[in-house]
Amino acid sequence: xxxxxxxxxxxxxxxxxxxxxxxxxxxxxxxxxxxxxxxxxxxxxxxxxxxxxxxxxxxxxxxxxxxxxxxxxxxxxxxxxxxxxxxxxxxxxxxxxxxxxxxxxxxxxxxxxxxxxxxxxxxxxxxxxxxxxxxxxxxxxxxxxxxxxxxxxxxxxxxxxxxxxxxxxxxxxxxxxxxxxxxxxxxxx
Numbered sequence: 293x294x295x296x297x298x299x300x301x302x303x304x305x306x307x308x309x310x311x312x313x314x315x316x317x318x319x320x321x322x323x324x325x326x327x328x329x330x331x332x333x334x335x336x337x338x339x340x341x342x343x344x345x346x347x348x349x350x351x352x353x354x355x356x357x358x359x360x361x362x363x364x365x366x367x368x369x370x371x372x373x374x375x376x377x378x379x380x381x382x383x384x385x386x387x388x389x390x391x392x393x394x395x396x397x398x399x400x401x402x403x404x405x406x407x408x409x410x411x412x413x414x415x416x417x418x419x420x421x422x423x424x425x426x427x428x429x430x431x432x433x434x435x436x437x438x439x440x441x442x443x444x445x446x447x448x449x450x451x452x453x454x455x456x457x458x459x460x461x462x463x464x465x466x467x468x469x470x471x472x473x474x475x476x477x478x479x480x481x
Contacts, residue, residue: 339416340423345381345441352377353442357386358461365466366394367428372435380444383418387435388462392428399427400464407459414446415458425467 297305355378357371368391378384392398402422406412417423421436428434438460447453 339413339443341416341418341441344383344418345416345443347444348379348381349444349447351380351444351447353380353446353455354457355384355386355440355442356457356459357388358459359388360461360463362463362465365400365464366398367392367400367464369462369464378442380442380446383439383441385437385439386460387437388421389433389435390426390428390464391433392430395430397427397429397469399425399467399469401425401467402462402464404460404462407461408452408455410449410452411442411446411455411458414443414449414452415460416441416443422462425470426464427470 354375356375357373359369359371361367361369368389370389372387372389376384376386390400404420404422406415418439418441420438420440422438426434426436440460442458446455
């Protein structure tokens with residue numbers, strides 16, 4: 293069917309094949325890793341839901357909140373409460389505050405994780421400021437909510453059932469302004 297390559301042609305074909313395979317794996321690694329983390333909760337990746345849990349238990353868990361900024365992000369950013377105690381399955385609501393002290397609009401996107409990592413697949417966000425990009429005008433301060441629950445199924449996991457405290461961490465990164473916002477800035481110049 294295919295002619296059998298020999299010598300330098302075979303070496304060249306194998307080299308090209310390896311390069312194409314490695315390039316394909318490198319290109320697909322980020323989406324595959326992201327999918328793996330979402331399915332398994334590995335790396336503190338959380339779940340999302342449209343509504344709260346149907347089951348609420350009497351057992352409680354403490355949720356600690358943390359906020360930080362990427363090195364080049366000019367905002368001020370912090371949680372408005374450091375910790376709350378909620379029942380497993382109960383919907384919690386926490387707020388973070390961001391302030392843009394600069395004289396220009398700044399867009400940001402929050403990345404997040406949950407620690408310990410074993411709790412990631414049981415921490416479920418219903419609504420979060422991290423789902424969309426945020427744009428703060430010069431001097432603007434906003435309070436941004438996150439609603440969540442800790443799935444009662446955490447008690448069934450032999451690695452996660454002894455967790456009594458979960459830390460939800462956000463880091464804001466500066467991103468390019470949305471096109472309409474950038475167009476307004478150009479029009480003002």
